Amino acid sequence: MTGQDGATALLEFRQVNTHYGAVHILKDVDLAIYPGELVCLLGGNASGKSTTLKTLLGMVTPTSGEVVLDGEVVNDKPTSYRVTNGVTMVPENRRLFKRLSVGENLELGAYLRTDKDGIAEDLERIFDLFPRVKERLSQKAGTLSGGEQQMVAIGRALMSRPRVLLMDEPSMGLAPALVQQNFELIRQIHADGMSIFMVEQNANMALSIADRGWVLQTGRVVLDDTAEALLANPELRASYLGEG
Amino acid sequence: MSVIAAPVPSSILDQDWRKVLRWGLICGGALIAMCLVGMPVEMDRRAIIERYLSLGYLTVLFIPVLVGWVASTQVVLEGVEARKQGPFDLVTGFVVGAIGGGFLALLMVALDSWNLRDPLVNWSPKLFRFLTYENGMGFGAVAWIVTGAVLGLVGASFHIVPRTVRRVTSFVVFGLISLSILESLIDDLSEGFRLEWLDEFMFAKKGGLTVTSTIVIGAAIGVLSLVTDGRMKAATERYRNMEGVERQKTSIVLFVVIAVLCGVLPMFLGKIMNELLANVGLFLLLALGLNIVVGLAGLLDLGYVAFFAVGGYTTAVLTSPNSPWFAPELHFGIALIFVVIFATITGLVIGAPVIRMRGDYLAIVTLGFGEIIRLLFMSDWLGPYFGGAQGVTNIPGVDLGFATVKGTDPRSVFYLVLFFCAIAIYVSWRLQASRLGRAWMAIREDEQVAEAMGINTVSAKLMAFVVGAVLASFSGAVLAAKVGSVFPTSFMILVSIIILVVVIVGGMGNIAGVMVGSFVLIGVLGGPKQPGLLQEFQNFKLLIYGLLLVFMMLKRPEGLVPSARRSRELHQEEFLQDAWLQDDKLDSDDEVSVGDGGAEEQ
Numbered sequence: 001m002t003g004q005d006g007a008t009a010l011l012e013f014r015q016v017n018t019h020y021g022a023v024h025i026l027k028d029v030d031l032a033i034y035p036g037e038l039v040c041l042l043g044g045n046a047s048g049k050s051t052t053l054k055t056l057l058g059m060v061t062p063t064s065g066e067v068v069l070d071g072e073v074v075n076d077k078p079t080s081y082r083v084t085n086g087v088t089m090v091p092e093n094r095r096l097f098k099r100l101s102v103g104e105n106l107e108l109g110a111y112l113r114t115d116k117d118g119i120a121e122d123l124e125r126i127f128d129l130f131p132r133v134k135e136r137l138s139q140k141a142g143t144l145s146g147g148e149q150q151m152v153a154i155g156r157a158l159m160s161r162p163r164v165l166l167m168d169e170p171s172m173g174l175a176p177a178l179v180q181q182n183f184e185l186i187r188q189i190h191a192d193g194m195s196i197f198m199v200e201q202n203a204n205m206a207l208s209i210a211d212r213g214w215v216l217q218t219g220r221v222v223l224d225d226t227a228e229a230l231l232a233n234p235e236l237r238a239s240y241l242g243e244g
Numbered sequence: 245m246s247v248i249a250a251p252v253p254s255s256i257l258d259q260d261w262r263k264v265l266r267w268g269l270i271c272g273g274a275l276i277a278m279c280l281v282g283m284p285v286e287m288d289r290r291a292i293i294e295r296y297l298s299l300g301y302l303t304v305l306f307i308p309v310l311v312g313w314v315a316s317t318q319v320v321l322e323g324v325e326a327r328k329q330g331p332f333d334l335v336t337g338f339v340v341g342a343i344g345g346g347f348l349a350l351l352m353v354a355l356d357s358w359n360l361r362d363p364l365v366n367w368s369p370k371l372f373r374f375l376t377y378e379n380g381m382g383f384g385a386v387a388w389i390v391t392g393a394v395l396g397l398v399g400a401s402f403h404i405v406p407r408t409v410r411r412v413t414s415f416v417v418f419g420l421i422s423l424s425i426l427e428s429l430i431d432d433l434s435e436g437f438r439l440e441w442l443d444e445f446m447f448a449k450k451g452g453l454t455v456t457s458t459i460v461i462g463a464a465i466g467v468l469s470l471v472t473d474g475r476m477k478a479a480t481e482r483y484r485n486m487e488g489v490e491r492q493k494t495s496i497v498l499f500v501v502i503a504v505l506c507g508v509l510p511m512f513l514g515k516i517m518n519e520l521l522a523n524v525g526l527f528l529l530l531a532l533g534l535n536i537v538v539g540l541a542g543l544l545d546l547g548y549v550a551f552f553a554v555g556g557y558t559t560a561v562l563t564s565p566n567s568p569w570f571a572p573e574l575h576f577g578i579a580l581i582f583v584v585i586f587a588t589i590t591g592l593v594i595g596a597p598v599i600r601m602r603g604d605y606l607a608i609v610t611l612g613f614g615e616i617i618r619l620l621f622m623s624d625w626l627g628p629y630f631g632g633a634q635g636v637t638n639i640p641g642v643d644l645g646f647a648t649v650k651g652t653d654p655r656s657v658f659y660l661v662l663f664f665c666a667i668a669i670y671v672s673w674r675l676q677a678s679r680l681g682r683a684w685m686a687i688r689e690d691e692q693v694a695e696a697m698g699i700n701t702v703s704a705k706l707m708a709f710v711v712g713a714v715l716a717s718f719s720g721a722v723l724a725a726k727v728g729s730v731f732p733t734s735f736m737i738l739v740s741i742i743i744l745v746v747v748i749v750g751g752m753g754n755i756a757g758v759m760v761g762s763f764v765l766i767g768v769l770g771g772p773k774q775p776g777l778l779q780e781f782q783n784f785k786l787l788i789y790g791l792l793l794v795f796m797m798l799k800r801p802e803g804l805v806p807s808a809r810r811s812r813e814l815h816q817e818e819f820l821q822d823a824w825l826q827d828d829k830l831d832s833d834d835e836v837s838v839g840d841g842g843a844e845e846q
Contacts, residue, residue: 057696083698091696097689108686111679112698160698 008071010035010164010195011056011087016065018048018055025051027219028065033164033197038190040198040206040227042236043216049199050092052216053166056197057089058082084112086163093173094153098142102133102152105141109159118161126155129189147178154185164195171202183209207231259332267315268340271396272347274307279351281787282366285374287780291452292424298452299780300374302421308344308392312337312399333400341396342389348375349385356381408473415469416462423461424453425768425778429517436512506662510655518654520767522726523774525661526719528762530739531746532668532755533715538744539753540681541708542688544607546740547594547614551713553735554590555720557621558583560636560730561629567636569629576642576725583721584714590617591713592706599705602691614740622732635731639724651726660725664718672755675711684708685753738772738786745789749796751803760805765789 009032018026026048033039043049054060055067058079066073069085088109097105106126110119127134130151136144141152150170157165170186171179179202187209190196200206207213207227215223215236223236230236278284288300316333352375354360360367376384402410423430427447434443446457453461483494510518530552537545561567562579574582598609621630630636641650642660649656675681683704686694695701724730742765750761769785770776781788796803 059692059695078700079695080698080700083696089696091693095690095693097686097693099689100685104682104685108682108694108697108699111683111686156697 007034009033009068010070011197012066012068013052013055014066014068016055016062016067018051018060018062020051025219026055026062029216029219029221031214031221033195035163035195036193037211038186038196038198038209040200040210040213041216042200042203042206042213042230044201046218047216048219049216050168051219053089053168053197053199056082056166057087080112083160083162086161087166088157088160088162088164089166089168090153090157090170092168094149096141096144096149096152096156099140101138102141102144103137105152105156106133106159109156110161112160119159122159122161126158129158130155146174147181150174150178150182150185154189158189162194164197165189167196167198169199169201171200171205179205203236204231259335263318264315264336264339265343267311267318267336268343271308271311271315271340271344271392274311275304275344275348275392276351278304278307279348279371279375280364280366281784282371283784285366285368285370286783288374290780291448291450292421293458294448294450294452294454296455304348305391305395308341308395309399311344312341312396313402314399315340315396316400316403330404333403334397337396337398337400338393339396341399342393344396345389345392348388348392352376352381352384352388408470411473412466412469416465419465420453420458420462427451428777432514432517433512435514503666510658513655515654518658520774520776522654522658522661523771524762524767525658525665526723526726527743527746527766527771528759529661529665529668529719529722530716530743531750531758531762532665532672533712533719534743535747535753535755535758536672536675536684536715537708537712538747539758540676540688541684541705543599543705543708544603545610545709545712546607546737546744547610547612547617548712548716548743549735549737549739550594550614550617551587551590551716552720552723552739553617553621553730553732554587554713555583555717556724556730556734557630557636557720558586558717559721559724560639563725564636564639566638568627568631573640576640576721580718580721583717587713587717588710591710595706595709599702599709611737611740614737618732618735618737621735633732635729635734637729639728639730641728642725649725651728654726657722657726661722664722668715668718669755669759671711671715676755680704680707734773736772742766742772742789745793749792749804751805754803754805757803757805761803764804765792 011031011033013029013031016026016029017024029048029052031041031052041049041052051060055062058067058074058077058081062075067075069077069082069087074082097108100108106123107119110122113119132148133151133155136148136152141149144152154165167186170182174182183205186196186198190209198206198210207230210227212226213223213230214221215230223230223233225233283303284300286300287303288298290299291297292299292302316336352372355367355369355372355375375388377387379387402413405413423446430446431443434440446453446461448454483491486494510521513521530548533551534545534548537543537548559576559579561570562572562574562582563576565571565573594610594613598606598613601609620626622633624632626632641648641656647656649660651657683694683699686697686699687701687704691701723734727734746761746765747758748761749765750759751757766774766776768777769781769788770779775782776785
């Protein structure tokens with residue numbers, strides 16, 4: 001694992017195994033996300049990408065191994081604990097609360113927070129980042145365009161004041177023009193100092209903005225390298241980028 | 245309307261005749277179904293306008309009007325994308341109505357020729373007499389075809405006549421029908437206010453409006469509709485657009501007006517009307533509870549009657565001297581504490597195992613639990629404790645010190661129910677705006693994402709179950725005190741279903757909607773065992789409930805009273821459609837604004 005100057009990992013998997021019933025999903029997975037990094041997890045369908053995210057967030061409990069948040073083993077801690085301590089997910093396909101207003105969606109992102117001033121501050125920050133969101137505040141989230149929904153989804157996640165943002169297939173279901181814009185957005189948020197863990201199928205695009213990446217295949221990490229090295233890796237090029 | 249001008253058909257006979265025919269068949273089918281269901285004959289007894297129009301004829305006559313109205317919007321000539329409403333609509337309505345009338349004529353011939361009374365109970369000479377107006381078949385057949393055609397024409401013409409005409413006509417017609425339907429309420433009210441002359445003027449001795457009053461009142465409503473034209477809409481619009489404090493103030497004023505009405509009106513009402521209001525209140529209380537479970541948290545609970553039963557039986561056992569096994573004869577108020585405790589326990593016991601299920605599964609399992617609770621109370625096993633099928637009787641009223649609330653004095657029951665409803669409304673209102681309320685809405689929208697946001701979905705859902713259970717148990721407790729006895733048969737599954745219909749028809753997740761729903765359904769049509777204002781509909785209540793439910797789900801899923809949230813959404817959809825054409829422009833704005841934001845950040 002490529003440690004950075006001996007800093008402790010923000011979020012880490014140590015030999016994690018998970019099962020759905022008898023089906024073995026993740027097999028001895030090791031991952032580490034260091035503060036300020038933008039890392040991505042690549043993999044085809046059914047390779048265990050979503051399970052990885054669910055395990056990180058505590059919606060799936062590993063059968064063995066450790067999930068470590070900031071040096072603390074959090075295997076038994078509920079999702080709420082992890083969210084309070086800085087892990088938040090932007091779900092696949094955005095999945096806003098469609099019949100609630102944009103404002104309510106953002107409020108729900110800060111569900112576990114009690115510091116009203118801080119929440120108001122973060123709301124302003126999100127309005128600065130996405131002026132369009134402010135205009136649409138009282139509108140139903142389901143009536144927004146795809147691009148706007150993506151902004152609200154990211155905004156909702158930022159409202160919990162996360163230290164690491166988990167993004168599940170951020171480019172899925174977006175028009176090609178928006179995909180580009182979306183990655184630009186992610187790059188920007190990262191440039192502001194956010195650590196990001198991104199799960200993507202669009203390997204080329206993801207690696208172009210990431211620091212490091214892993215490739216997951218049927219629940220096992222088969223490649224683990226810097227983004228440039230992965231981009232140059234002939235094996236990966238053959239299996240992913242060639243198709244893309 | 246489309247931007248592209250549509251070519252107007254050259255002739256009014258240039259129709260899509262297949263569609264016209266199809267709608268004609270629908271009209272005829274509906275008419276025959278209505279006749280064979282038995283509604284017209286049964287309701288012929290109730291007069292709407294003395295001697296001239298009975299409710300029975302109304303149930304038949306409205307069909308061609310309605311179908312004519314709908315059909316003329318549906319029959320579109322092939323190749324013509326959008327068109328203006330015009331004379332050809334009249335042809336459509338006319339033909340559709342005539343076909344419908346023709347079906348009735350055929351029905352008459354069939355009625356006369358064969359006897360199918362065995363499978364079809366309503367295949368009777370009575371129906372024949374009803375249809376022919378006791379004037380022979382030839383007259384009947386011609387009369388129905390002509391009437392059908394004319395009514396279809398009237399229905400279709402609604403699209404063509406000026407808006408004012410449409411408004412005045414519909415106001416007069418609906419106003420007169422509602423006045424006539426509310427006859428017993430008006431009787432009762434005018435007696436209470438010492439205004440018997442008004443009642444005598446309006447209604448004939450045998451029921452129904454008199455001809456004179458029809459004309460006078462009709463004219464009055466017509467004038468009223470002209471005067472108020474546009475104002476009502478403007479007022480509600482203004483109310484919807486209000487923000488913050490202003491809106492709150494208006495809401496409070498509205499609320500106080502309704503509260504005063506609820507408090508004062510019963511004093512002027514007689515026994516029957518107060519009984520009816522008390523029933524409405526009991527079901528409103530149930531519906532408010534279910535609204536939290538289904539409307540806010542999105543948990544489809546079909547066994548809601550279980551909590552109603554627990555409330556009723558707890559009160560019965562704790563207060564009645566006739567309780568078969570344990571009869572502490574507590575005061576209602578003290579029993580209520582135990583009602584809350586037992587309802588909470590039942591809510592948790594039923595909720596805990598089923599709460600992890602989703603959607604349909606939850607519905608089926610709660611349906612089962614609802615029946616299990618009833619069967620337990622009915623069983624021989626628990627018979628020694630709860631009286632089995634004999635139930636628990638002799639439940640005393642509520643002794644308040646200065647007055648006793650009991651079933652023989654429905655006004656007092658109504659006030660007791662009102663008290664609980666007020667609590668329920670307050671609780672629902674506060675919960676809706678609370679953190680828990682937001683968590684419920686998030687769960688309703690997307691449970692997995694709600695979980696990912698850190699919401700403890702299991703405990704939030706259990707809370708919804710428990711709050712709903714407590715409200716239902718209050719209703720059960722009042723029912724026990726009101727009726728003076730509880731039986732397992734008071735807690736049939738039908739109760740769960742009717743409450744659900746009340747919530748859906750009124751407007752899910754919306755307190756005002758639930759209130760309107762209970763008044764309209766329980767007050768007008770009646771509850772599972774309680775008669776409503778339209779006692780004639782008693783036998784057809786479930787049919788009407790079912791039809792209403794299907795219609796609402798198809799045409800107005802947001803309910804009779806859409807919440808501000810819902811109407812906002814509809815409003816926005818229109819707005820978005822307008823914005824659709826400018827979408828490209830918006831998208832380019834989009835990129836610019838994001839870029840700007842980023843630049844500022846860096």
